[in-house]
Amino acid sequence: MSQFLSNCSVDALATAAHSLQVGSLVAFPTETVYGLGADATNPTAVSRIYEVKGRPTGHPLIVHIADLKYLEQWISDIPEYAITLARKFWPGPMTLILKRSELAKDFITGGQKTVGIRIPDNSLALGLLEAFHNLGGSGIAAPSANRFGQVSPTTAEAVQEELGNYLSDTDLVLDGGQSSVGVESTIIDCTGGLPRILRPGAITIEMIEEVTGLKVSNSPKKKSDEFQLEDIRVSGSLENHYAPKARVFLDQQPVVGSGFIALESIDTPIGAIRLAAPKSVEEFARVMYSALREGDHHNLDSIYIAQPTGDGLAIAIRDRLSRSAKGR
Ligand code: TXA
Numbered sequence: 001m002s003q004f005l006s007n008c009s010v011d012a013l014a015t016a017a018h019s020l021q022v023g024s025l026v027a028f029p030t031e032t033v034y035g036l037g038a039d040a041t042n043p044t045a046v047s048r049i050y051e052v053k054g055r056p057t058g059h060p061l062i063v064h065i066a067d068l069k070y071l072e073q074w075i076s077d078i079p080e081y082a083i084t085l086a087r088k089f090w091p092g093p094m095t096l097i098l099k100r101s102e103l104a105k106d107f108i109t110g111g112q113k114t115v116g117i118r119i120p121d122n123s124l125a126l127g128l129l130e131a132f133h134n135l136g137g138s139g140i141a142a143p144s145a146n147r148f149g150q151v152s153p154t155t156a157e158a159v160q161e162e163l164g165n166y167l168s169d170t171d172l173v174l175d176g177g178q179s180s181v182g183v184e185s186t187i188i189d190c191t192g193g194l195p196r197i198l199r200p201g202a203i204t205i206e207m208i209e210e211v212t213g214l215k216v217s218n219s220p221k222k223k224s225d226e227f228q229l230e231d232i233r234v235s236g237s238l239e240n241h242y243a244p245k246a247r248v249f250l251d252q253q254p255v256v257g258s259g260f261i262a263l264e265s266i267d268t269p270i271g272a273i274r275l276a277a278p279k280s281v282e283e284f285a286r287v288m289y290s291a292l293r294e295g296d297h298h299n300l301d302s303i304y305i306a307q308p309t310g311d312g313l314a315i316a317i318r319d320r321l322s323r324s325a326k327g328r
């Protein structure tokens, strides 16, 4: 069982940074979902992330940093458009895939020549990262703090529910309340001439095209190019992921006794159990993972979801829900 820290003071963050320095794991809030953090330069600590998550090794991890000044040490090259994206959207729900430096070892990148980097927009995460950098740390590797293939946690309680049995006494869970965005960061491959979205999120195609003045690439994969998509393992892109215990059905008429998630404007069908009624697409993203968990708490067999339509964040929501619906 890990220790649970709420109302994190500067002292608590320094304690947590020290835990990372000595090789323990620290789960922490970000604006997207909670992360399970380890010192990104410590292979033993990073291998515990895989153990605790039950994640197959070889999947690359995102390195979190506090500020752009810590980026350079992790990468060997960055295109102009990626600098523009970093300046505009960091701290924020965006991960950039860049050519790695020597510091980004195979145990972080899954043996690929690229590394994923993100500056999260959450005061506790940034406080933890600053405290860790102050101790000489280079960055915190953190996947979402859930067991492999399951629903990402958006509260500290959900982290405890997912990983409590797998964390040890010296690991920590920082409680920063509910994540404000609720779906994982947009992952953008910045190793080609144009940005390419590997995982949709709250930083949308429209936003990327507007600030860079470039078209987001949708060109097919090419075998010859070392950095093309097919060489990149994105576990969040596996078909069955983000799945609760209940079976998820999309845009179908719910059966009696099943859970139901839809925008507030859609009435609850007779006999269904309303799990969430978000007022906007943003709120939909924020509450959808906790609503899926709520369905599992009620031991529901099935959860029916009326998906939000349209572009922007709705694309990320439908991406995750389509994978939830593939089951485990
Ligand atoms: O919002 C987020 O991104 C959260 C918070 C904690 O920051 N993290 C997160 O991590 O979602 P994870 O490991 O659950 O998903 C990250 C995805 C994985 O699918 C991984 O394969 C991909 O990012 N990834 C990491 N490094 C990569 C790289 N060098 N190339 C391609 N994909 C990479």
Ligand code: MG
Residues within 6 Å of the ligand: 143, 144, 152, 236
């Ligand atoms: Mg994940």
